[in-house]
Amino acid sequence: MIPGPTPVPENVLSCMSKHPIGHRSGDFQEIVQKTTEQLKWLHQTKADVLTITGSGTAAMEAGIINTLSKGDQVICGDNGKFGERWVKVAKAYGLDVKVIKADWGQQLDPDEFKRILEKDTDKQIKAVILTHSETSTGVINDLQAINNEVKNHGKAITIADCVTSLGACNIPMDDWGIDVIASGSQKGYMIPPGLSFVAMSKRAWDANSKSDLPKFYLDLNQYLKTVNKNSNPFTPAINLYFALEESLTMMQNEGLNNIFSRHARHQKATQEGIKAMGLNLFAKEEFGSPAITAVHPENIDAESIRKSIKNNFDILLAGGQDHLKGKIFRIGHLGFVNDRDIISVISALESTLDKMGQLKAPSGKGISKAISILNNA
Amino acid sequence: MIPGPTPVPENVLSCMSKHPIGHRSGDFQEIVQKTTEQLKWLHQTKADVLTITGSGTAAMEAGIINTLSKGDQVICGDNGKFGERWVKVAKAYGLDVKVIKADWGQQLDPDEFKRILEKDTDKQIKAVILTHSETSTGVINDLQAINNEVKNHGKAITIADCVTSLGACNIPMDDWGIDVIASGSQKGYMIPPGLSFVAMSKRAWDANSKSDLPKFYLDLNQYLKTVNKNSNPFTPAINLYFALEESLTMMQNEGLNNIFSRHARHQKATQEGIKAMGLNLFAKEEFGSPAITAVHPENIDAESIRKSIKNNFDILLAGGQDHLKGKIFRIGHLGFVNDRDIISVISALESTLDKMGQLKAPSGKGISKAISILNNA
Numbered sequence: 093m094i095p096g097p098t099p100v101p102e103n104v105l106s107c108m109s110k111h112p113i114g115h116r117s118g119d120f121q122e123i124v125q126k127t128t129e130q131l132k133w134l135h136q137t138k139a140d141v142l143t144i145t146g147s148g149t150a151a152m153e154a155g156i157i158n159t160l161s162k163g164d165q166v167i168c169g170d171n172g173k174f175g176e177r178w179v180k181v182a183k184a185y186g187l188d189v190k191v192i193k194a195d196w197g198q199q200l201d202p203d204e205f206k207r208i209l210e211k212d213t214d215k216q217i218k219a220v221i222l223t224h225s226e227t228s229t230g231v232i233n234d235l236q237a238i239n240n241e242v243k244n245h246g247k248a249i250t251i252a253d254c255v256t257s258l259g260a261c262n263i264p265m266d267d268w269g270i271d272v273i274a275s276g277s278q279k280g281y282m283i284p285p286g287l288s289f290v291a292m293s294k295r296a297w298d299a300n301s302k303s304d305l306p307k308f309y310l311d312l313n314q315y316l317k318t319v320n321k322n323s324n325p326f327t328p329a330i331n332l333y334f335a336l337e338e339s340l341t342m343m344q345n346e347g348l349n350n351i352f353s354r355h356a357r358h359q360k361a362t363q364e365g366i367k368a369m370g371l372n373l374f375a376k377e378e379f380g381s382p383a384i385t386a387v388h389p390e391n392i393d394a395e396s397i398r399k400s401i402k403n404n405f406d407i408l409l410a411g412g413q414d415h416l417k418g419k420i421f422r423i424g425h426l427g428f429v430n431d432r433d434i435i436s437v438i439s440a441l442e443s444t445l446d447k448m449g450q451l452k453a454p455s456g457k458g459i460s461k462a463i464s465i466l467n468n469a
Numbered sequence: 470m471i472p473g474p475t476p477v478p479e480n481v482l483s484c485m486s487k488h489p490i491g492h493r494s495g496d497f498q499e500i501v502q503k504t505t506e507q508l509k510w511l512h513q514t515k516a517d518v519l520t521i522t523g524s525g526t527a528a529m530e531a532g533i534i535n536t537l538s539k540g541d542q543v544i545c546g547d548n549g550k551f552g553e554r555w556v557k558v559a560k561a562y563g564l565d566v567k568v569i570k571a572d573w574g575q576q577l578d579p580d581e582f583k584r585i586l587e588k589d590t591d592k593q594i595k596a597v598i599l600t601h602s603e604t605s606t607g608v609i610n611d612l613q614a615i616n617n618e619v620k621n622h623g624k625a626i627t628i629a630d631c632v633t634s635l636g637a638c639n640i641p642m643d644d645w646g647i648d649v650i651a652s653g654s655q656k657g658y659m660i661p662p663g664l665s666f667v668a669m670s671k672r673a674w675d676a677n678s679k680s681d682l683p684k685f686y687l688d689l690n691q692y693l694k695t696v697n698k699n700s701n702p703f704t705p706a707i708n709l710y711f712a713l714e715e716s717l718t719m720m721q722n723e724g725l726n727n728i729f730s731r732h733a734r735h736q737k738a739t740q741e742g743i744k745a746m747g748l749n750l751f752a753k754e755e756f757g758s759p760a761i762t763a764v765h766p767e768n769i770d771a772e773s774i775r776k777s778i779k780n781n782f783d784i785l786l787a788g789g790q791d792h793l794k795g796k797i798f799r800i801g802h803l804g805f806v807n808d809r810d811i812i813s814v815i816s817a818l819e820s821t822l823d824k825m826g827q828l829k830a831p832s833g834k835g836i837s838k839a840i841s842i843l844n845n846a
Contacts, residue, residue: 117785437618
């Protein structure tokens, strides 16, 4: 139950061990055609969705370097490890970066974006770059509100890291008018890591035509040209495509709304179970991520809880990163997760606190609360 | 029997369907540590070998952009589709590219490299970039001789695309003093596509310290820092690592010399079988690639032979690319290939020519020649 790689269904795993077929064969072209349509469905868009062999970082970098030019002014939202990373990418390519920060565990403030964008009357700001679900802290940023400010600005585009939000909550790309969405296979997609995805709006392609940053492997024009022929510019991770086709078909069978409400139910049950057993949530409930819940146990080493749950129950949770190491642990509930997983982790946590003599609420209170939410939501 | 993806052994395929483990876990660190040592063995080097999630092009681009700066003078060897590609990469990053060409099907001439490098008395040439085995034409370039000219120059480094030569023929990186070797998983490695590898000598790292080309996902410093902790900078294709560990162990059990002589035997049997049935080789025998043999049938459409072999024998061969489409077909004998594969393809070819009324030699002559080489080599 880490935020990625997430659990992979057995039928998806079996696709991984099929013998790779030629990437220029008709059979493979059919898979590219089908998955491309499925990806558009998942992104709720008519725009192009391109598949890159690489991590989510590669997709996010591709979004940035294919739409911007050296010296361009951009705003980066930074309230966690991934926000920090996009600042680094933007700076590595010589962009003029203005950072809007929030403390780790807090949400980015849409009003700050509004103020800076409104002040930019000569339209020098070319892009707003932000992380939707900040995996390091379990915070979801208000992408819709921030994107609305970008729309009001009229010139800038929004480049969103939706790596742990896509396939967990509603992100209607076309309805909201988001320009670039980056995501990765080992998250809501329920397949192993190795593929990543960039969706590009018409406005993003317009920006692309002026972009002068050097690139080759991540040059999205090459991906666009080949995807239109149901192909790839370079040899792709063929076996991951087999898995992708299977998992996207499972997702279509479940339906977008069912997927989103399943994640919301699991998030709520996790949050409430945690609170009921007397532990603190790291991020406020109202901006908790549908993918991951960060827990901030007071006066207990978070790592010792995490290790005990791994040793006694073989449930792997994520630790805190950087200055949060030892202070928080993180429960992933993203992708192929069902009610069993939620009640397992909540009971394992109660049992662990009990054994450590650190359970502050009456025994059973956390799991009982989680069960009641799962049964009544 | 295409030049990649190459056949994947069953035991390697089963590794692909294991459930991905956390890429920050101790178990995964063990795999990174083991495969890194195995990769050094395969490259015959003490230098760093880094693993990237991406295609061979990503590895080759990483080699180029991590050692060079904008405006740097480089020589690119171009005698086929991949040679062309490295010229494009070098130009995309604003390098000052001098191209040494040879016709498709011919070898690059080491003397041309020598002349230009000797003339460069003020040492402005920073790198020589070339393809070792040119997959598009089945030609192997004389990497050792060209690299010797680079060594005589004293300042430039050699950046070699060994995508279809590594694991097929002897490339002792340290003995020859090659600076950068790029390769990809779906070739001699016998695993599906999705991982690629860059080996970097000390001289390459010295060049890296001065390199100013922008990069992030392909910034090899990030890979070096993390590989020293048996980790990766970004979420890697975990399942492909499982496969890599298995296939490199198979390769170690077979032994480097046995692998090379197996490829040489298969190459020779294929070449001689082809000639004995009255067909022409596209590249001269003495510079035929150990990975792939290109066949140039006179007065017969190469595509019709290729399609007939696919339809009647379910053996997939590669076609010609660009201006060679319809003129040549290519037989891959790279990676997990045994004698059965060679006699199958040679007999299928004889049968096909016979059916088309195009078999010029007495029936059985090609296969008999191939068998005799396999039995006596």
